[in-house]
Amino acid sequence: MSNFKKIVPFIYPYKKYAFLNIFFNVLYALFSTLSFMALIPMIQVLFDQNKHKVVKPIYKGIWEIKQYAEDYLSYFITTTTDTFGVGYTLSIMVAVIISIFLLKNLCDYFAMFFITFLRNGVLRDMRNAMYKKTLELPLAFYSEKRKGDVISRIAGDVNEVQNSFLAILELIVKEPLTIVFTIVMMFAISLKLTLFVFIFIPISGYIISLIGKQLKKQSTKAQQEQGTFLSTIEETVGGLKVVKGYNAENYFNKVFQGSTERFFNLSNTIGNRQNLASPASEFMGITVIAVLLWYGGQMVLIEKTLNGAAFIAYMGLAYNILTPAKAISKASYGVKRGNAAAERVLEILDQDNEITTKVDAIEKTTFEDNITIQNINFKYENENVLKDFSLQIKKGQTVALVGQSGSGKSTIANLLTRFYDVNEGTIAIDGVNIKDMDLQSLRGLMGLVTQDSILFNDTIKANISLGKLDATDEEVIEALKIANAYEFVKDLPLGIMTNIGDSGNKLSGGQKQRLSIARAVLKNPPIMILDEATSALDTESEKFVQVALENMMQNRTSIVIAHRLSTIQKADIIVVMQKGKIVEQGTHDELISHNGTYNKLVTMQSFES
Template structure:
């Protein structure tokens, strides 16, 4: 229950609703018992067992509460008859109806207040999970399935919500219903009530045995939900490849394997969960049957209990069954909820590997240079960069080239602090980037990646990611610099046009130019271009390259290039191989050397 206690802190902002729920449940349980007890006077009138009392009885203490209640009832009925009211039964019916009305009114109020509590916890928990999802470093998601994260934010949080309601019922309403009912039963017949206490522990032991393995099977179900959501997410993201390679059967097979495992685990879980309710009901009926036998002896043989009192007693005893069943269901629900809470807390309590230093400064400008000093880095076991050095003066364009896997894109990940270096330092104007806030560091940079990452929204909203308060005129200027205005102005709704999921209503070149426009709108002093033209056709590449050149004017740029024709005007070209610099110079200088860079240029010109 440790996990569940941690989740309960989310109820703190809604404690007023919690207290109102508790108060409503107290009255619900009270009037629920009184509704049954109120049948007693009506039955007494029906059976004609009402004793004539002309003097109002006096309260002598809690020990004589039962006798006082009976005497006062008889006195009340006698007074009504004296007043000439022939049909006393109508008053009894009104009493029964009133108590049931109050019971149901407070039952509704209890559910009304808990709705705000449940949905409030759900909202805050999901908000925190989403914030944590954004806060965690990129490296976290290279090791985790995205579908599993989605499952935790959706299914697991929903499971916690249902369990949260169950635990409040378990703690407040249902136990109170049982306690009030048993209290009334004790007043009617303490001797008969002893039978109830004999069967309650037996029921509890059987129910606990049934629900013991629920948490384990609940874990399996929730993990498998994460797996099949991951397969679904990958299928939707790679649908063109799946269809293009006729791989439908492969992915369908993976999905069916996952749903098959989910089918087996869910069946075991639900069957054991469903067993708790009928088992508790059967045990309750056994208790009722025993009470019928023993209580019948008291009424018919011993004559120590009035028939109407026995009927009310049986109604109260049966009333215990409903909350007892609810408690058994709540217990199994809590087992499932605790498993879900552990999965949710695993994300919430994950410490981010990349944090701002306690005394991190906010840097708002770039004055002199970026200096990458003797850095080494590895994602897992093998070094991707070894003793790497690079100086990027303000206003210069530095290009990084080399074969795939040489470490080019890793440098972009390190200067933006998507990952932290294992050795060495990266500094801007002499300040280690680890000593700056991540927000201010990334505020100095614009990022254009090989994959044009756009969102299912309008062009306007995608651009505003670069500058949230940008005017329409600023957006149009940025689109013009990025050579994107020529196609945006012809769209049906201009910048208000929705571009679809991942911008798929646009061509590759159009998407990339929008990405460049977004970076232009941000207007950062330092630009990171990670193979921004490598996925484009020749015509799109020319348009994008023109846009990039427009954007890089008067800016400091680090260009990671696959197509060497795009970086010939760079101030410095760095050639990488296996994480180390093997050549460095301008395009003309490196061509004259006829080394690795020359060979790369020749290979691409032949291609």
């Protein structure tokens, strides 16, 4: 129930639908019970078992209402039959029964009508909340979680919560009230017979509960397995070139089939347990009814303490308990499955996000003086990546970070943009600690071009306009020209309105990278971060991209993380890093003359080329 309480805030906006559902469910339960009670006078008329009363009864108070109702019904049947004939009386009885059943089914429809808005509204809002949370969570979260598992939670688990968990509304209102109203009427007909029935109900309830004990645990495993095979799909589709290039189709096929086999077995176990619920509850119910027939038959035929019409209605009421009892047992299994799904959904929604904007954060829209990195230490998990690192970058400077893989170059970019937070030390822009700045305004000061050209399945214009959503076509074209990309875009069938496919796979590597640069140009930030922007390109593409980068870096503060040293020779300061520390810094010529680490790196790259 603790999980359900956490889901309740999603229900609040739709509480009017919940109240309307409850209202019509109460009416449904009432009419469901009355539909069987209405059979008593009809059977009495059919078999002429009605007590003949010609004097209108007098109401003597609430404690004698049962006797008053019986006497008034007998009076009505007697006078109506004497005046209009038995056929007319029977017609009235049939019309009453049809009306009650019509009202019962209308109430059922309206109850389901209103719950539909609630269920679909909760589904939409939970999906929106999950997606919003996945966007807000820091990158560190996704280094531990499979992307496919997160997708599974947004798609599958949220749906399971909607289907199963919200069945609690039905579980606590419609079915229990139907049972309560039915039992009240059963007591009204025969106290002795109803008490006899109640000896058997707890026994059958206990047997049914045994079936569902392991359901939540099995459901959790099944949902985790669904996350696993969705991850496999996402990874293999994303890396299809490698899969095919290494003839690894069979390997990934086996991995996927192993996961779906486990899901198959778990689903069978869960399904069979659920399927057992309905026949088990029905069998228990029929057993109770069989005992009723034996004991009630004795009361009618031998003891003469119950009349036949009342006993037939009583049997109908007893059977009326079966349907809600089956629904409750089925819904309770659904709730167990929904509970397992809710845990996985809430794990994401309750996830702490340490990288957020403070309450009294500073809105900073301009860059005036410098970026100061002072005595920072950082580790991803247990491994130290940066140790006592300090650097000052003045406005208008181009600072290049070079070094071997794993030296901490890209980590600097991640920390500047607050994708991660430093463990110790400070990073400040114009003397303001970036942790004290509004997160959106901090990232608004920066343009980012990464090694992997991250593009989306949309038009060129939509991809480039991410940093400036209201950009005109002319502004987009101007950015493309600066990025040296308009020469190929203008030849495309629809120009800037051409869809570039999933991850931009309709374009070459160089073309994709130039679009990434155009995106940064259009945003027009004062600080540009280039994270190995040319390392994945061939020589010809690199020349085009290099020209684009030089165009973009004019009159800007640029932090260039470079693998190819030929691209950063014009930098104002080159910072040479090794194992998270600065070992050298200066201009290209100064560092060459020192004949140290930088000179060795240049020599090695010259030799390789």
